[in-house]
Amino acid sequence: MTAATRVPHPADADDGQDTGRGAERDLPGRTTLADRVVERTAAQALTEIADVGGTAHRILGDTLSGPPEERSAQVSASVDDTTAALNVRLSIAYPASVASTTHQVRSHLTRRLPELTGLVVTRVDITVTALYLAQPGSGRVR
Amino acid sequence: MTTGVGIDADRIAAAVRATREVAGLDGGRYGEIATYLPGRCVSGVRIRPESVTIGVIGRYPATVTDIDAGVRAAVGPLDRPLHLHIGDLHIEETGPNILGPS
Incomplete structure (x- = not known):
């Protein structure tokens, strides 16, 4: 929410936008x-x-209503020239392994954030705030 | 296209707003990205002798690279550097979901 940060342009931006x-x-x-x-x-x-x-699509900050699986995870980022360090607060569905889920979160963020923003993720701190019980029927995946 | 030293802030604002990757213009944290014209103000575009700054709200899932390329293509060539500030992201409530139909 604070200072803007410089982001270098990835040199390999390809396809089509030649004029820009x-x-x-x-x-x-x-x-x-x-x-x-x-x-x-x-x-x-x-x-x-x-x-x-936070599997439902809500905007960050709207976390006071709804079951945990419909809230957004809370993320605060400190962004440095070309890197970002993240502090994430999230909840995990109960029978899932906390270790493997947080590992998945780290690897997913370090892969996706550079794709989306061009920033390299240097650190992901995770606080697991709750283990929620997936509601039978409502939160079921496939 | 620019003629002489004048750059039309309204033209830039309209071109940027029409860009697919952009959800709107953003005046910056303190409204500092703006052009003051007689009787009104164009928020999100700042034209200075040494540079032009544009503040936008991106439209997720457009990447920063997409937004950057889209805005620069929409504005076209200028006679001075173009700085782009992405101040926020607009996220559609109903995006593609891995969950089944609700």
């Missing part, structure tokens, strides 16, 4: 991201993982 890229090469300019963009992107990426609280 060309203009950028002639007269370079910076692209900056607010921390909030990284936080929302990470929270959204977490919804792609099964057994993590």
